[in-house]
Amino acid sequence: METEIKLPRREKTGIILHYLGGNWSFFIAAIALAYLNTICNAVIPQIIRITVDGVLDMKELRLPALIQSLLPLEQLRADPLRALWLAAGGVALAAAVRGVCIYGMRVNLAKGSEGFVKKIRDDLYGHILRLSFDWHTSHATGDVIQRCTSDVEVIRTFVCNQLMEVLRTVFVVVLYVGIMLSMNWRLALVSIAFIPISLLASWVFYGKISSRFLEADQAEGALTTCAQENLTGVRVVRAFGRERYELDRFGEKNNHFSQLWVRLGKLLSIYWASGALITCAQVMAVIVAGTVECVNGGLSLGDFLAFVTYNSALAWPVRSLGRVLSDMSKAGVSMDRVGYILRAQEEQDDPGAQSTALSGDIVFDHVTFGYEGQEVLKDVSFTIPWGSTFAILGGTGSGKSTLVHLLDRLYDLKDGQGSITIGGVDIRNIKRETLRRQIGLVLQEPFLFSQTIKENIAVTRPDVPEDELRGCAGVACVDEAITELAEGYDTVVGERGVTLSGGQKQRVAIARMLLQNAPLMIFDDSLSAVDAETDAKIRAALKQRMADATVILISHRVTTLMQADKILVLDGGRVADVGSHAELISRPGIYKEIYDIQMSSDDRALIQERGNA
Numbered sequence: 001m002e003t004e005i006k007l008p009r010r011e012k013t014g015i016i017l018h019y020l021g022g023n024w025s026f027f028i029a030a031i032a033l034a035y036l037n038t039i040c041n042a043v044i045p046q047i048i049r050i051t052v053d054g055v056l057d058m059k060e061l062r063l064p065a066l067i068q069s070l071l072p073l074e075q076l077r078a079d080p081l082r083a084l085w086l087a088a089g090g091v092a093l094a095a096a097v098r099g100v101c102i103y104g105m106r107v108n109l110a111k112g113s114e115g116f117v118k119k120i121r122d123d124l125y126g127h128i129l130r131l132s133f134d135w136h137t138s139h140a141t142g143d144v145i146q147r148c149t150s151d152v153e154v155i156r157t158f159v160c161n162q163l164m165e166v167l168r169t170v171f172v173v174v175l176y177v178g179i180m181l182s183m184n185w186r187l188a189l190v191s192i193a194f195i196p197i198s199l200l201a202s203w204v205f206y207g208k209i210s211s212r213f214l215e216a217d218q219a220e221g222a223l224t225t226c227a228q229e230n231l232t233g234v235r236v237v238r239a240f241g242r243e244r245y246e247l248d249r250f251g252e253k254n255n256h257f258s259q260l261w262v263r264l265g266k267l268l269s270i271y272w273a274s275g276a277l278i279t280c281a282q283v284m285a286v287i288v289a290g291t292v293e294c295v296n297g298g299l300s301l302g303d304f305l306a307f308v309t310y311n312s313a314l315a316w317p318v319r320s321l322g323r324v325l326s327d328m329s330k331a332g333v334s335m336d337r338v339g340y341i342l343r344a345q346e347e348q349d350d351p352g353a354q355s356t357a358l359s360g361d362i363v364f365d366h367v368t369f370g371y372e373g374q375e376v377l378k379d380v381s382f383t384i385p386w387g388s389t390f391a392i393l394g395g396t397g398s399g400k401s402t403l404v405h406l407l408d409r410l411y412d413l414k415d416g417q418g419s420i421t422i423g424g425v426d427i428r429n430i431k432r433e434t435l436r437r438q439i440g441l442v443l444q445e446p447f448l449f450s451q452t453i454k455e456n457i458a459v460t461r462p463d464v465p466e467d468e469l470r471g472c473a474g475v476a477c478v479d480e481a482i483t484e485l486a487e488g489y490d491t492v493v494g495e496r497g498v499t500l501s502g503g504q505k506q507r508v509a510i511a512r513m514l515l516q517n518a519p520l521m522i523f524d525d526s527l528s529a530v531d532a533e534t535d536a537k538i539r540a541a542l543k544q545r546m547a548d549a550t551v552i553l554i555s556h557r558v559t560t561l562m563q564a565d566k567i568l569v570l571d572g573g574r575v576a577d578v579g580s581h582a583e584l585i586s587r588p589g590i591y592k593e594i595y596d597i598q599m600s601s602d603d604r605a606l607i608q609e610r611g612n613a
Helices: 009-020 024-056 065-070 073-078 080-129 133-137 141-183 185-192 194-232 234-239 243-295 301-343 400-407 432-437 453-457 466-475 479-483 502-515 532-545 581-585 590-598 601-612
Strands: 362-371 374-384 389-394 419-422 439-442 520-524 550-554 566-571 574-579
Touching (some): 009 080, 009 301, 024 080, 024 141, 080 141, 141 185, 141 301, 185 301, 374 574, 389 400, 432 439, 566 581, 574 590
Parallel strands (some): 389 550, 439 520, 520 550
């Protein structure tokens, strides 16, 4: 699946301006302070020029009337030591003001940049949560995380640091070039002549660097995905002794990632070396030309010193524009990668969808559905009476889980693929949030958060009374196991519930679903990790508690399904048979074959004993 796009510049600009909203005051203050800092920096060479030419050389200076009225040149010429102390004080004052400006600029920039990046993170996270289940299954988690962390940080750095540098550099160029032209236009032209050369070199490298940044970003996403998968599946890696294989796989991706950055580093090295050469040539050209002007009497010593200072100060910002362009290319790639997520279509309710309370028979009418062109369900039709217990049995890949995913609208049927109705209402005409809130779903591999057991059970009702929470845990036959833990319900489970056994995780998930009090409950092979006796206890407790609820059971275990009112048998995505347990074992078919294989004499005796009890 294509996971990269190229956003138009207008759209990138729109995204940046949108997220800058609410933080403009910080950035405006930072820019103003940066400009004041530049002005103070420009004043220092003028203090040196006036001291050298006006005081020490006693030359007549062309100064603004205000400065001439404030500056007692005649008195200073008579006391050079006082003039030097006054010059030193002026430089110190300008430096102090610069320090205050830099502090204020950094503080405002920090506040603005954090507000900017916080809005991006909040929107990205909220948007990802609203994306379809299908989108999530087709995108690697590690790559999505990398886009939301590393790429967002690249954008923040560029917008909040590099763009500020651009604005400051433009101001520096305009201010310093203006001063230099007023001092000696011939020497100024020598310095200005190198600016187009620096910009041209930067633009050439910008085009080359952009594609390499994209390759490096993609490689970083693959590396993050590899690490995330191995950390998440560490038990599988250890169980099958795959440490060496996974280490080699990670090493291969890591080597590829490193090689890309080495290639990028070589290109950047060439750029910085050429930039240094241009800068040195600019400085030397100004020194040589300035020396000739001084010898010919066209430039004073003070002017020459100030000019060299301005030229050196001008060379670095212009050269840094190349770095800004290289960072711009990287930020552009990151904007494309983040924009890909922001462009992804969120789940949308159909026009006219209502917040309908679920009630009435559930009808699958000629449902056909598949993934990526491969059909999983083929013309499936059946009815689940409301308030009944309905079971689904079938081999691996027969479409059992797909049925409940469609019912919960994790996937949507398209036109011509049939329909699913509840009480005669097409589920596409029911708001997704309303539908899912009324459907309790427990999966075969339940997900637990890295929180306490109590918090995991109370996900849907955080303020639930403890006696009700423990009652649900008791029905799920997990209360006793929890109380035996050192911290009881306050025990923090590991990532994805790794510190609990498979059966304990399933039972905690069942307790969590029971607390939801949903009128429709689905157990998708959610008792597969518990023994047959515990399975029977849980089903008996559930039957007593959920007398009025509609229950859908999916399992490979016949003993889990046999008490259901109706049992649907799937084979190759088609309905092979429907009926009660007694009806299905009375005639040849898949169900009877599975029943005969699974039921040992001990199982039959246990069932007979419970039936007589």
